[in-house]
Amino acid sequence: MSSTEQGTSSAAPAEPTTAPESAAAPEVPESFYYVHGKDKVVHKVSAGALQHSALIHGMISNLGYTEEQAKANPFPFENIDGDILQMVVDWCNQHKGKPTPPEDTNLPKQKEKLFDLVLAVNYLEIKELLTYCCKQVAMMVKGKSPEEIREIWMIPTDAEDEAAEKEAKKRAGKEAAGETAAAAGDAK
Amino acid sequence: MSGWSSLAPETKQKVVEKLDLMSRIALGSTCRADRDIVNSTKLYIPRVRIAKNEDDCLLMIYSGVNRFLRMEFAERADGVLISRSQNSFDPKHKSFKLIPFDMTFGTSTLAMFIAVNVLSKPNILVGTIEWNNVDEFKILCDLMFNEFRRTNNFIVTSLDNLPKIRVKNVEVLGAPDSHLLFFKLLCNKSVLEKVVRVGIVMNDVWRNPRIVSETSVVRRGDEHLSVLSGILMRDCAGFESILETLERALDAEPSDGDYVFHTIRDLGMAASEHFDLLDVPVQKLNEKVTMKRFTRKNGTYVIRFNKSACGFFIHAVLADHENKFLELFQKQTCGIGPFCKKCADSFDYWHYSNITRRIFHEPKWTETPDTDSETLTKESMESEIIIEKRKLKEMEEQNKSIKYKPWGFRNINPHMEEEPEILDEQEAEAVEEQKRERRFVESMIGTLAGTLRDNNFNPQQNNPEEKEESDSESQDSSEDDSEAQDVSDNDVATDDTDKEDSEVENSSASEITSPSENAKLVDQSLAKDLSYSKIVIFSFIWFIISVPVSIYVYRALSII
Numbered sequence: 094m095s096s097t098e099q100g101t102s103s104a105a106p107a108e109p110t111t112a113p114e115s116a117a118a119p120e121v122p123e124s125f126y127y128v129h130g131k132d133k134v135v136h137k138v139s140a141g142a143l144q145h146s147a148l149i150h151g152m153i154s155n156l157g158y159t160e161e162q163a164k165a166n167p168f169p170f171e172n173i174d175g176d177i178l179q180m181v182v183d184w185c186n187q188h189k190g191k192p193t194p195p196e197d198t199n200l201p202k203q204k205e206k207l208f209d210l211v212l213a214v215n216y217l218e219i220k221e222l223l224t225y226c227c228k229q230v231a232m233m234v235k236g237k238s239p240e241e242i243r244e245i246w247m248i249p250t251d252a253e254d255e256a257a258e259k260e261a262k263k264r265a266g267k268e269a270a271g272e273t274a275a276a277a278g279d280a281k
Numbered sequence: 282m283s284g285w286s287s288l289a290p291e292t293k294q295k296v297v298e299k300l301d302l303m304s305r306i307a308l309g310s311t312c313r314a315d316r317d318i319v320n321s322t323k324l325y326i327p328r329v330r331i332a333k334n335e336d337d338c339l340l341m342i343y344s345g346v347n348r349f350l351r352m353e354f355a356e357r358a359d360g361v362l363i364s365r366s367q368n369s370f371d372p373k374h375k376s377f378k379l380i381p382f383d384m385t386f387g388t389s390t391l392a393m394f395i396a397v398n399v400l401s402k403p404n405i406l407v408g409t410i411e412w413n414n415v416d417e418f419k420i421l422c423d424l425m426f427n428e429f430r431r432t433n434n435f436i437v438t439s440l441d442n443l444p445k446i447r448v449k450n451v452e453v454l455g456a457p458d459s460h461l462l463f464f465k466l467l468c469n470k471s472v473l474e475k476v477v478r479v480g481i482v483m484n485d486v487w488r489n490p491r492i493v494s495e496t497s498v499v500r501r502g503d504e505h506l507s508v509l510s511g512i513l514m515r516d517c518a519g520f521e522s523i524l525e526t527l528e529r530a531l532d533a534e535p536s537d538g539d540y541v542f543h544t545i546r547d548l549g550m551a552a553s554e555h556f557d558l559l560d561v562p563v564q565k566l567n568e569k570v571t572m573k574r575f576t577r578k579n580g581t582y583v584i585r586f587n588k589s590a591c592g593f594f595i596h597a598v599l600a601d602h603e604n605k606f607l608e609l610f611q612k613q614t615c616g617i618g619p620f621c622k623k624c625a626d627s628f629d630y631w632h633y634s635n636i637t638r639r640i641f642h643e644p645k646w647t648e649t650p651d652t653d654s655e656t657l658t659k660e661s662m663e664s665e666i667i668i669e670k671r672k673l674k675e676m677e678e679q680n681k682s683i684k685y686k687p688w689g690f691r692n693i694n695p696h697m698e699e700e701p702e703i704l705d706e707q708e709a710e711a712v713e714e715q716k717r718e719r720r721f722v723e724s725m726i727g728t729l730a731g732t733l734r735d736n737n738f739n740p741q742q743n744n745p746e747e748k749e750e751s752d753s754e755s756q757d758s759s760e761d762d763s764e765a766q767d768v769s770d771n772d773v774a775t776d777d778t779d780k781e782d783s784e785v786e787n788s789s790a791s792e793i794t795s796p797s798e799n800a801k802l803v804d805q806s807l808a809k810d811l812s813y814s815k816i817v818i819f820s821f822i823w824f825i826i827s828v829p830v831s832i833y834v835y836r837a838l839s840i841i
Contacts, residue, residue: 204284205283205284208283208284208285208287208288209283211283211288211292212283212287212288215288215289215292223292223295224295227292227295227296227298227299228299230285230296230299231296231297231299231300231304232299234300234304234307234308235300235301235304236301236303236304237304237307238307239307239308239310239311242304242307242308242311243311243312246284246285246286247284247285247286248285248286248311248312248315249286249312250311250312251312251313254312254313254314
């Protein structure tokens with residue numbers, strides 16, 4: 094939380110109080126952008142830190158926002174949980190302009206959070222962090238038996254998969270039949 | 282809630298990339314979708330070693346420097362005892378598992394079967410398969426063929442359909458002919474680059490390789506290079522001696538259609554002064570190598586002295602064949618191959634620079650190398666071994682705090698933390714009985730296979746004289762023995778197979794003319810072997826049953 098501050102809504106982003114790390118070298122004024130996740134909490138991130146994310150970097154360069162515009166229109170990532178986005182922003186700030194170390198030990202240990210982080214990082218296209226996350230995920234099952242892996246990662250068996258697929262098909266069929274019946278009723 | 286199932290296949294592949302071989306296999310066993318993910322993620326295995334010592338077998342799969350999975354297969358009365366360890370040779374770190382297995386054909390069958398099942402995947406690339414003392418390859422192929430037929434619902438109809446291992450180099454130590462069939466049947470030929478027979482010659486300075494002497498052959502119809510390599514622990518000889526050795530090697534004429542060149546790599550740079558003293562204009566071979574080229578024997582032989590920042594190396598080739606290898610010579614930038622700390626792959630450098638240390642780590646699975654020194658006696662070697670063992674012990678003491686967790690293996694049988702020993706005489710007798718039975722069946726099949734071979738399958742057997750030659754030459758690795766080891770024995774040729782046999786006679790290096798023909802012949806012979814062996818076993822059983830029954834009937838009749 095050193096470089097970000099939580100706001101309340103995307104329409105009125107709160108003014109960040111803490112200065113970013115790059116404040117130590119204020120010769121060139123650094124531009125800042127704003128992102129928010131599912132919880133609508135706005136995070137202020139420097140352009141240097143956002144360079145880690147190929148997705149946001151592409152958006153910035155394509156949109157050509159001024160700082161005012163950026164403040165008014167934070168990038169919305171509705172599919173990413175607030176705490177996960179916070180983690181990503183923290184990581185980007187920590188590794189801003191630095192060569193990435195061979196290992197990162199500050200990743201979450203809880204598997205649900207780790208998988209959420211992997212999904213977010215994959216979506217935001219942060220290559221280095223994705224590598225660390227994948228390594229962490231792999232370490233969870235290294236040396237484990239198939240049964241243990243299935244338990245740890247909650248992998249359904251082939252039979253369960255097939256049953257779920259059948260059920261989904263059935264449901265889809267029922268929904269389609271309902272829709273056609275409704276359409277026929279409307280037509281009458 | 283997010284989980285493994287919600288990840289994209291590309292992300293899953295990135296996770297799988299970080300997993301070791303055994304964990305990948307475990308993940309691939311969880312469900313079909315994950316098996317597809319595992320099978321579509323590339324994996325490089327630098328080295329696999331299969332070794333045999335009498336009735337026991339060893340399978341080692343290396344994943345990096347000092348990182349390996351190790352499985353030893355030993356016969357027991359009720360199956361095969363597999364002792365498994367990871368990254369350690371210490372017996373304390375082994376775990377054991379006894380599995381019921383039909384021991385009729387020995388432990389090497391099981392080891393080979395595991396190796397082929399694990400490695401024959403299109404996404405797996407093996408750097409080198411090392412092959413120590415493994416014979417009975419025909420029987421192995423036979424068994425594997427049947428097993429693959431059974432497991433694949435008899436879709437596999439010929440040996441050509443067996444799953445292939447993608448391997449770059451096949452390295453052979455002490456297995457005269459079995460490797461030929463191995464790389465023909467089980468290696469993907471489009472990937473195979475080199476087949477190397479390695480010999481190690483020790484001297485006073487016996488732990489550090491000093492020279493590598495190689496004879497490389499491109500055989501007719503082959504895309505890979507066949508190399509006979511000798512790793513010597515002594516310094517390079519004088520200038521005249523080097524030339525004599527090379528000329529002697531070149532004097533042995535290659536077979537028709539074969540192209541040969543000889544290489545000497547000086548790892549200690551002791552002979553690099555010869556390059557400077559040679560009164561021949563210097564040419565720049567490429568950015569990193571300078572070369573001095575001269576001819577001998579009225580231009581028949583070409584000798585090329587090369588010097589790079591890493592070492593000094595010599596190529597010798599017949600003048601007529603030089604053009605064939607120019608491209609290969611020009612690609613050389615280092616010249617000392619896997620022995621170069623700077624240029625070689627870190628695993629290869631580690632492996633080859635420690636190759637003689639196997640005597641300490643795995644005395645059971647390592648043959649004592651040849652020696653060309655009178656001063657290197659058994660006593661001096663033993664004292665060296667004692668020193669080395671002491672060093673190993675010190676290292677182990679330092680590493681005491683490290684817990685060796687065999688995470689590559691499942692702990693299937695947690696009760697067997699110690700190696701179960703043969704308990705009593707009865708069990709020992711049972712093991713011996715099994716071994717006797719196996720040898721009997723092997724000899725029966727061998728005899729039948731030999732009979733069949735005379736008729737329709739011509740395997741690669743050396744003449745005794747040639748075998749002796751190759752044995753003696755393997756001690757002096759600078760000589761060319763690749764011809765001697767590879768000449769086929771085509772004594773018997775029936776009228777029916779005259780054509781095939783004459784083709785085999787013409788081919789060198791026990792290479793059978795066309796792979797499809799070869800596969801057909803192998804198939805036929807294997808099929809006949811099987812049917813004949815079944816008939817013999819059946820008649821043997823019938824004889825054992827019928828004799829007491831007839832005696833009983835005779836007695837009964839006489840009483841009546």
